[in-house]
Amino acid sequence: MIISNLIARFVAVLFVLAPTAGEAQEPPTPTKKNYAVLVAGSQGWGNYRHQADICHAFHILNSIGGILANQITVMMQDDIANNPANPFPGNIINIPGGPNVYPGVNKDYIDVR
16 A cells, blocks of 8 residues: 555656757667656546656657667556546647647556556
8 A cells, every 4th residue: 555655646757868058969869778667656637647747758758868669668547548538539638739649658557447
């Protein structure tokens, strides 16, 4: 019970190296050296933002961070994209008017209840 409560409060763990000011930014080269773990431990429509942010973070780490998709572990309930309250079924949008960030996310661990 204590572990599940801790996980429910643990929204995301990201380790990203950002370039320093003035340092030239080049397109990332996929690397086998970096890994990431993204966790959205909350569930339900009221906690939409947690899973939406995890999906967005996945795409940022993969496209901008250069971390290979299979080296990003995602843990989420996966109960909002097709939630009856979702006005855009099958979509997760993390900013108003933004793109659908749900497709392409490798969901390694989901709630199967």
